Amino acid sequence: MSRLALATLDGNWEHDHTVPSRTLYPHQWSWDSAFIAIGLAHVRPDRAWRELRTLFAAQWADGRVPHIVFNPRLRVGAYFPGPEFWDSAAADGAPAGATSGIVQPPVHALAAWLVHRRGPSAASRAALGELYPRLVAQQRYLARRRDVGGGGLACVVHPWESGLDNSPAWDAPMAAVPAEAGVMRAYRRHDTAHADAAHRPTDLDYARYLTMVQSYRAGRYRDDDLADRHPFLVECPLFNAARGAAEHALADIAAVVGADPGPHRERAARITAALVERLFDPVSGTFRPRDVRTGRLVPARTVLGLTPLMLPDLPAPQVAAVLAEACSARFGLAGRMDRPLPSHDRTAADFEPLRYWRGPSWMNINWLVWRGLRAHGRPELAAGLRRSMIDLVARAGCHEYFHPDTGAGLGSPAFGWTAALLLDTLADG
Structure with a gap:
């Protein structure tokens, strides 16, 4: 399987970055590149650092790291929504190259730290020193520009x-x-040309996605007046857990590059406290996103509620509650797992095992939860989850996502982060 994973990553390498897949995703995606760098550290460490450098070369002046960096070598219309739709050049502080105007979960500091830890050297310390101020700027942007709810969450x-x-x-x-x-x-949507429309978001949902982009773009991607004009403002458990994990990683990086790790540890503690205060639902015993416009926690019980396990300082009561949720029939975590974690509650009426993020299993989310289980001293559960992740690829290959019951491969084949995280999972049994 290692050979399959390496062949997938080599096949997706595009001169200075890795594309998620050669079919549906022909540009560079932000959190994909972070996960891919973690896997490349095992086999192509020079490429791992180049992956991160290329992404952060497209960082905006305000610190945001765009979720797509467009490849100028591709023809116009090769992907939708493409650079002409985002029109990032019209925004203040955008980089010279075309990018999107939104971000993705900030897992990049964790990735940089794991790449360095896999092969510490003078070169990796220099790479950390180069990336450190950019990673700090990314965190500063999210803390200062995106805390619309005023409670310490982005x-x-x-x-x-x-x-x-x-x-x-x-x-x-x-x-x-x-x-x-x-x-x-x-x-014209491109995703439904490469995947069954029954597996993808509906046209109604896609229309709303475009409406939200148009709203943000109309304000030239400013964040100072989001509460007044933007229709979608949500505090997400995964996104903010990633922020907290990033501060923990930055504390480790700071110690290597000669900076003060103390402020990072303090910020990590504040983020964890805010996550517990604002997003933990003691009634259901899980974390839920908060709709800032209504002030209410969303009702759906999804795998997002398990991801705060990635925080090493998550308090024991919340760890116990999240583990109970993970081990319930809704998600099925067990010491010997015959099925991977789904992305949505298996017992819910709207559980859809084939539709994008509404049921299928994804390697990156399973990997994040796996790391959290190990950090919180549950090796038997971590071993069961690891086994289920490896079995997915052994049976179906490096697909984008998988049927949560049968393990059948879904979405794009030869998918980058599946290959990369398989390498990391195999290496750290």
């Missing part, structure tokens, strides 16, 4: 920023987003 302004694009977690806040009449008639 808002996502689009479901795409969460990484779990089509999760049922976004149904309630998205219902308030107007789907502009005829918006889809002006464009």
